[in-house]
Structures are given as C-alpha cells and as structure tokens.
Amino acid sequence: MVRDYRPGAFLLAGPTSTLLAEGERAVVTESDPEELSARVEKALADSGAQVAVGALPFAPGAPAHVVVPAEVRRTGSAHPCSAAPAAGAAPVSVTPVPSGAGYEAAVAAAVALLRGPGELRKVVLARTLRLGFAAPVDLAALLPGLVAANPQGHTFAAPLPGGRTLLGATPELLVSRTGTRVVSNPLAGSLPRGITPEQDRALADELLASGKDQAEHRVVVEAVEEVLRPFCRSLHVPAGPSLVATPTVWHLSTRITGELADPGISALRLAAALHPTPAVCGTPAAAAAAAIADLEPFERGFYSGAVGWTGADGDGEWVVSLRCAEVFDREMVLYAGAGVMPASVPAAELAETSAKFATLLRGLGIDLPGA
Numbered sequence: 001m002v003r004d005y006r007p008g009a010f011l012l013a014g015p016t017s018t019l020l021a022e023g024e025r026a027v028v029t030e031s032d033p034e035e036l037s038a039r040v041e042k043a044l045a046d047s048g049a050q051v052a053v054g055a056l057p058f059a060p061g062a063p064a065h066v067v068v069p070a071e072v073r074r075t076g077s078a079h080p081c082s083a084a085p086a087a088g089a090a091p092v093s094v095t096p097v098p099s100g101a102g103y104e105a106a107v108a109a110a111v112a113l114l115r116g117p118g119e120l121r122k123v124v125l126a127r128t129l130r131l132g133f134a135a136p137v138d139l140a141a142l143l144p145g146l147v148a149a150n151p152q153g154h155t156f157a158a159p160l161p162g163g164r165t166l167l168g169a170t171p172e173l174l175v176s177r178t179g180t181r182v183v184s185n186p187l188a189g190s191l192p193r194g195i196t197p198e199q200d201r202a203l204a205d206e207l208l209a210s211g212k213d214q215a216e217h218r219v220v221v222e223a224v225e226e227v228l229r230p231f232c233r234s235l236h237v238p239a240g241p242s243l244v245a246t247p248t249v250w251h252l253s254t255r256i257t258g259e260l261a262d263p264g265i266s267a268l269r270l271a272a273a274l275h276p277t278p279a280v281c282g283t284p285a286a287a288a289a290a291a292i293a294d295l296e297p298f299e300r301g302f303y304s305g306a307v308g309w310t311g312a313d314g315d316g317e318w319v320v321s322l323r324c325a326e327v328f329d330r331e332m333v334l335y336a337g338a339g340v341m342p343a344s345v346p347a348a349e350l351a352e353t354s355a356k357f358a359t360l361l362r363g364l365g366i367d368l369p370g371a
Ligand SMILES: C=C(O[C@H]1C=CC=C(C(=O)O)[C@@H]1O)C(=O)O
Pocket: 124, 126, 172, 187, 188, 189, 190, 251, 278, 279, 280, 304, 322, 323, 335, 336, 337, 338, 339, 340, 356
C-alpha cells in the first residue's frame, strides 16, 4: 500500500497498521483544541465517513489541519517492506539554521536560564537543515525506502496547507485509543547509536545510568500521567523507563496504558489534551514555550506537533511529528531538537540533534557527512 502513495495523500505506516487516505470531503482548520475535536466529530457525522486524518502544529493557537478524506484504505503492518534503501538525490544546497555554533550558544543560554532563579526545569531546543534540490522532491519514490528503514517507528506523509507535505519517521507515540484502551509512549533522554556493537551497548548502558537523562525523561512521564489520569478509570505507569533504539538514536521510553472512564473521549481529544508534552516543549510548558520563542530562530510549524487519525467511533492513533521535514517543491526543511536540562552540555545536544537528522537522511538515502 505504501507504493500506492501519491503526493497530496496521507500515509501513516506503523509496526502493526498502515493507513492511506486520499481526496478531501471536508477540511477542518481550527486552533482551539476542544473546538477542533468537536468540529472534526461533526464533520465525520455529517459526511458519514469513518476516519479523519491530519496534523497538529507545535504552537498552541496555530491552526491544526484535519481532513475528512474521500477514500481510506487500512491494512496491517507495512513490514517487511521490500523496498531497497532509497537513493535520494544529493542536495545542491545545505543551510543549517541556526549554525551548529548558534545552536550550541542557544543551548548554553537555556542552561543558564535553567540554573537561574526562574521556574524553568526543562526546555526542548531544535534546529533546522534547509536542503535545496535541483528537481522537485519525489515523495512517492522516497517513501518505501523510508518505511523499510524504520520498521519499529511510524513513517508518515501528511498534507499541509499550501501544497506542502510533512514527511517523517517518528519513534514516539503520543496516544492511541482502541475501544476504552489508551496507550501513550513518551520518549525523552537520548544518545546517538554506537558504530561497533560494543560501543553501541556501552552507550545504551550509559543512557540508562544517566541522572540527567532519567530526570529529563521523568518530567515527560509525569506530565503525560497528569493529563491522562482524569480521563481514565485505571492507568498503569511503569516504575522506570526502558530503552528503545531507532536506527540512529537510543531513547529512554515509558509505555503508559489506561482504561478510559468515558468512551466518548476520542483519540483526537486525548491527543489535543496531551500536546505539547515536555518531550517537545518543556516544563513548565508556558515558560518553556517562551524560551523556545526567544532562542529558536525559526518557526516550528508542524514539527513537534502530532500526525494521526481519529475515527467516527473515537478510536485513533496520533504520533509525535519528530524526525521529520517539511517538503515543498525543491526544498526540504529538516527539524531536530533535544531536551535541555541544567546539566546539559551544548556539544552533546548538538551531536544528539545530528543523530536525529540522520534518521531521515539515511532513510531517504541522502548522504550528508557532518550535518
Ligand atoms: C525533540 C525531539 O525528540 C524528543 C523525543 C525523544 C527524545 C528527546 C530527547 O532526548 O531530547 C526529545 O524530547 C526530536 O527528535 O526533534
């Protein structure tokens, strides 16, 4: 089904399910999270459609883009996806915004804020890589290779306003709802993967033993628990994180499961309530968002928002839009961020963002040493 993707369609390919949606019966553009769920539920009821798909932006107050498609196809896992690794065209221009040094300076400024007298405990700072190509980016040709390279994660292509596409391969599940069962799998605390198996194992052990990363992870789990608890009659939060690996990064991970108290609460409503978690913003959220606005020299748009679907029956799945790029014509803007804590070292956060860029670059067959 991944091979049937055509530009303008919506694709979400995960380890257990694949959804491809095409055409538009209705489009809901809404910035208020509660209004958004209500308007999408109404659009589904009015059209008789079973599923709506879309993308939520990072910034509170920016409009979400949700579509009731004309046609939806769903199957199981897209894996094993037999695609050869994509052979992406080499970019003709590569512009980091900010520069590596600029990013390290922003992390240092954030560390100073975190160590200061204010209330900020964690802030996630991102950077971008702007790639220019000689010809329009061929999404349909690139997607099978990206799916094949990310068997554990969710690969997505989501249409955005203005003919743009959000393309990515994320390891993080914001929330899924199946009947009354709710699952959220926050990630936070990361190290790049090693080159040899020994080095890789040592880095995994180092991550698990890192007080800075455990603290960075804990604030996300606490925030997710606090949001989900009022919606659930039971909620299970493991006592400590486990490790998950993407092809380029190790993460601390906690899989939180619950039973909804009110089956009328849709997956989209839960996603809107959870977003933005401290995995993409920080703690407290308002102070972190203000620091991000001060320290990041670009708009995040739909990076570090969410991508997913919600059904007429309330079921659905929303993933955090990470390891992604906004694609338009001959341009691709990649985004990667890292959680900054009082103990953060700017060079280490820069290396972490490079490893995060590599998820998409490798999956697209783009070779950019030192990006
Ligand atoms: C903000 C990103 O990752 C988040 C998710 C997992 C681990 C993270 C970290 O360790 O910093 C980030 O919170 C990104 O990939 O751009």
